[in-house]
Amino acid sequence: MRLKTKLVLSATGLTFAIVLVLSALFLSELLRQRIEQTAAANDVLVHEVWLEMRKAVETGLRANPPVDRSDEALHRAVVDALRSETALMQVMNTIVRYSPTVQDVSVTDAHGLTLLSTDPDAVDQPAVFRFSLASVQNGPISRQMRVVFGKPRVLDISQSLERNGAPFLVVHVGVRSTFLKNAYEPWLLDALIFAALAALAAMLSAGLLANVALRPLESISARLESLTKAGGPIPERLLESRSTRSDAVVRVTKTLDRLGEQMRTQEAGYTALQANLNQMLDTLRDGVLLFTADRRAVMVSDAVAYFLGAPLNQDHEKLVGMRLEEIFAPDSVLGEAVLEAFAEGGQVSAQALTLEDGRQVQFSLDRISGQIDEELAGAGSVATLLTLRDMESVAQLGQELEVARRLAAIGRLTAGVGHEVKNPINAMVLHLELLRGKLAPGGAEAFGGAQRHVEILSGEMQRLDRVVQTLADFSRPMELHLKEQDLRQVVEVVMELTAAEMQENRVQVMVDGPREPLMVRVDAQLMQQALLNLLLNGMQAMPEGGAMVVRMRRDHQFAVVEVIDEGEGIPKELLPRIFELYFTTKPKGSGIGLAMTYRILQLHGGAMEVRSNADPGSVERGTTFTFRVPVASGVGGESRKAAGAVQKELGERV
Structure with missing residues (x-):
């Protein structure tokens, strides 16, 4: 299968998936709205029955009040009032007869006993438990689908009449799920057909647009191929096969690979030069700046900030691309001298300056000829290398070199001295130990004073041995574990x-x-x-x-x-x-x-x-x-552009 065909099919499939998700969200929202409409309509019917029930209770109790104040007498009086009111029963029967979703209407007491119902068999029977339609209405879409289109069940909508803050009588309206299903199926089928048509139209449009969008690849491929032909011979591993020549996407990919190969070949020579230049600038104490003909900096070393008096944490890479007048302030000693030297257009060699803070610096200006070809020579374009040197750092470096030379000389001396002195000391110590044994306490009194001198000689030799050992340790090469x-x-x-x-x-x-x-x-x-x-x-x-x-x-x-x-x-x-x-x-x-x-x-x-x-x-x-x-290499950002930036800047002028 061609890559272009795969891309078109991928775009079409992605569009179909998006439309499918949107259609599912659309249908679920429609179902939720319909359930809310059904719940709202039946809630009105419940309140209608509740009003008639309340009216019947009030009328019946006034006509036939309870015989005493007990709850049993009140209950009998309420039941007689409800069953004797024909208007209440007519309203309940009318709701069942004309509402497309209602199965039955009933009135129960606080204990769940059915007092009045459109189903004669349910009267004086405990009410059957039913799930509330409100819980389905507020539940997730999966439950709504399962209730409406699943196993048949009856859902309840209720409204209570309270007495002393507690339910006294409750009106129940039973809504059958199969009635909901029959009421929802027509518009659900229409919505499904609409979603299917929308998905089909979106897929066709996506396929057409993807095909049209990929057509410019033919012209792009032709232009890229002309570039690769001008760049030199093409490696055999990147040549196209006959099976892929007709696929524009594959051709563009292969051509880009060839261009990348040519660019890597041409830039390989600059990589080593750039790395060496960066390493040199990292360890250089002199400030180095390279400017193009229009006085714009293309290379800046870290040490430049020391001469400009910039904060240590400033990002000196921002200086790259700035003009000479933006880097050096004309009202400073260094800025005035550098701007004047640039204006004169000549060479400057180690010109000494005293800065405002008393530092002694030198700056040099070297012109680099820009005569790369006739066009560049005619324009008189040049690059300028500005070098800044701190004389105090030069003197300090000289002092450090002098100390290093002294330490190196001491190291060579101690290595020789330690080798020449160590062996005689060892021999002297050995013979002193033998002499000490011969002059052990208890010997002749004539040798009593000699024992003390032997002890002194031994102590001094041990001290000399420690000195020689220190010399040897100091001159011994150290193994670093960096x-x-x-x-x-x-x-x-x-x-x-x-x-x-x-x-x-x-x-x-x-x-x-x-x-x-x-x-x-x-x-x-x-x-x-x-x-x-x-x-x-x-x-x-x-x-x-x-x-x-x-x-x-x-x-x-x-x-x-x-x-x-x-x-x-x-x-x-x-x-x-x-x-x-x-x-x-x-x-x-x-x-x-x-x-x-x-x-x-x-x-x-x-x-x-x-x-x-x-x-x-x-x-x-x-x-x-x-x-x-x-500091460790790679810590912090680099503060200059490499030599490639110079080549790029000058190349743009060729």
């Missing part, structure tokens, strides 16, 4: 580990972090060790206690943690040396913790810096350690 972690949870674990010691040393630690997760790809245990070293270092700098703040935030592509203490501070002349191995300002410090922390951050592609104020009279006295680690 996993995406929420940096807030890493900090929380360290807070739990140090809580008791901080409380004992009267140090109050406050954590200030973002509400949203701060995801990083790190070795959780090593990061906890690095943060633990900073917290303990801050605690030891406050021997009298104090306050410490651990602050977390996101700075573009980096997660930043600051450990701020209000301790004694580090003198300015010692700051460049604090990350050197074995350098310490504490009497009992080892000089290993900060060096190890710096190394851990290096292994994670991060960086670390320190600011300190050692002035005893300053209110800002204390030290702030700041480390940065890259």
Whole structure:
């Protein structure tokens, strides 16, 4: 079966199902309305009988009052009044005779005993239980269908005459379901015929409209085939068979597959370039913007926000597509210089600027020739690459490289020293143990003083052995177990580990972090060790206690943690040396913790810096350690368009 035929049949079948459902709802609503009309009409008859009954009771009791005040005397008087009133019986018989749905009419007392009825055999007999027509009227459509067209039964419509707030006499009108069925069948048959005709008409219309709607596929298929022929050779697996050439839908599908194959082939070369460019922009500290000839940005790196003073959580992808004048404010130092350079139309190489907040930046302007073909060359179209560089970041990067070189040199040195010193120490320890055994207590008194010197030598060798072992541990390559972690949870674990010691040393630690997760790809245990070293270092700098703040935030592509203490501070002349191995300002410090922390951050592609104020009279006295680690890839939205956007923008002008 052709796909076109399947689509037409599917549309027709769907239309038939919809019409069928609507027809069922239409018929059910008609049945409900008819039952409501029947109930309303018979309710009028019940009230008519009820009025005649009340009139008969009032007239009979006035003519023949009860012999006493007992309930039995009143009951006999009411029964005599009802049976002696011929007008009431005439009304009841008239209803049964002329109403098409009523089977009988009766009057019962409060105990259900039939006092008066159009059926003589029911008089003085208990009334038979019947379902109320009101319950059928208010019930679901399934019950209405079952009652009207199912097993014959009699439904009841009643109205009571009350005495002292309780039913005294009750009028019953019995409606037979077969009478309802006979009354409803004519219009129900007409409604079914109408629904069938409507469904047939809808199916024919749907089939015709579907067939007409699919006709333009022939012309669409022809145009798509011309595109595929112009795009190059067609793979044999996508060629059409003779059985499908006449099916327009299949032809369009095959043609779209061929176009997709050609597009994937042509774009495969750009995918790797785009991935490399995105990775470079993610880790680049310089702000990079690429503008087309009409000064519209087609590529923006995350670091641009740092130079514009934008909020850290701003969606910088919105800058893509904006004009140069919309990105750089003309009343700012940077904006004025950039707009002036664009207006002059030349090249700018590392022009230095001082921003309003005192930051030293450089910007460069490089023109990219747009002479792709003669038409583009005649238009003089060019693209412009704007690069923004923070001189403070350059200096900081140089300092980090210098520290890294020092640590690398120390690592190479310790590896050699540890190997050369470890073996002699082991031999010396062995011979000292032998000498100690020979100079055991109880020997000659001449050797009594030598025992003490042996003990001193042994202790010093053990201390030297620990130093060498530390050197070996520091130079040993670390095996990282990287996993995406929420940096807030890493900090929380360290807070739990140090809580008791901080409380004992009267140090109050406050954590200030973002509400949203701060995801990083790190070795959780090593990061906890690095943060633990900073917290303990801050605690030891406050021997009298104090306050410490651990602050977390996101700075573009980096997660930043600051450990701020209000301790004694580090003198300015010692700051460049604090990350050197074995350098310490504490009497009992080892000089290993900060060096190890710096190394851990290096292994994670991060960086670390320190600011300190050692002035005893300053209110800002204390030290702030700041480390940065890259956020996990894929967290947050990208903030630039890839190289494909450049190709698209320039391609539209060709």
